[in-house]
Amino acid sequence: MSRVGKMPISLPSGISVTVDKSNVVTVKGQKGELSQKVDPDIEVSIENGVLTVKRPTDQKRHRALHGLYRSLINNMVIGVSEGYTKKLELVGVGYRATNRGQLLELNVGYSHPIMFYVPEEVKVTTETTKGKNPIVVLESNDKELIGQVAAKIRAFRKPEPYKGKGIKFVGEELRRKAGKTGK
Numbered sequence: 001m002s003r004v005g006k007m008p009i010s011l012p013s014g015i016s017v018t019v020d021k022s023n024v025v026t027v028k029g030q031k032g033e034l035s036q037k038v039d040p041d042i043e044v045s046i047e048n049g050v051l052t053v054k055r056p057t058d059q060k061r062h063r064a065l066h067g068l069y070r071s072l073i074n075n076m077v078i079g080v081s082e083g084y085t086k087k088l089e090l091v092g093v094g095y096r097a098t099n100r101g102q103l104l105e106l107n108v109g110y111s112h113p114i115m116f117y118v119p120e121e122v123k124v125t126t127e128t129t130k131g132k133n134p135i136v137v138l139e140s141n142d143k144e145l146i147g148q149v150a151a152k153i154r155a156f157r158k159p160e161p162y163k164g165k166g167i168k169f170v171g172e173e174l175r176r177k178a179g180k181t182g183k
Contacts, residue, residue: 005066009051009074012081017051017073019044025073029080031141036072039065044073051077079141086150087170088136091159097126097134104136108157108167116156122149135170 011017015029025044026035038044042065043054051073055066078084090097096107104124106114118124122140136153140146150169159166161177168174 003067005053005055005063005070007070009053009070009077011046011049011051011077015077015081017046017077019046025076027073027076027080029077029141031080031083034076034080034142036069036076038069038073042066042069044069075143079143083139083141084143084146086138086146088138088150088153088167089170090134090136090167092157092165095134095165096128097136098128099124099126099136104153106153106156106167109165110157114156116153118149119145122146 012029015027017028018026019038020026023038023040023042023044024035025038026033041056041062043056045052045054053066053070053073055062090106090108092109094107095109098105099118102118102120102124104116104118104126106116108114118138121142122138122145125137125139127135127137138146138150138153140149154167154169157166159168159172159174161175162179164174164176
């Protein structure tokens with residue numbers, strides 16, 4: 001039995017979950033609404049404020065989908081109740097980040113600034129404090145979307161292993177290499 005799939009999901013107050021005939025799970029809360037299409041073989045049931053995901057057989061495919069859909073639904077419940085936040089730090093001399101609405105402008109050592117339009121579902125803010133590295137803060141209720149946006153921003157200038165310059169997640173540990181040794 002899948003350890004992840006068989007764990008029940010407790011629904012906080014203020015969260016409503018509906019499952020329609022075509023097996024689409026919709027979760028509504030104070031932070032918004034998310035929906036996910038579930039495989040027809042997987043059964044989703046709600047009883048007494050607890051959501052459970054069940055599989056029909058122990059086939060390899062059903063075992064894989066069991067844990068997957070349980071995790072996706074749990075992420076949706078957490079997203080509409082609490083939300084998700086990702087923070088990216090720009091490490092490097094002269095690296096800057098500013099935003100005008102959903103348009104993020106990054107100066108990360110290239111000859112031109114990078115203009116990146118962040119999707120409407122993700123709220124973006126930038127923090128610049130004198131003496132500290134600029135920080136880009138992303139907030140959303142969709143864990144998958146915020147992860148994709150953060151990965152795309154990080155890909156503009158990945159941290160390099162010698163000095164650590166680049167765009168990294170706050171709290172991310174980088175593997176550093178020793179430079180050349182002198183004679």
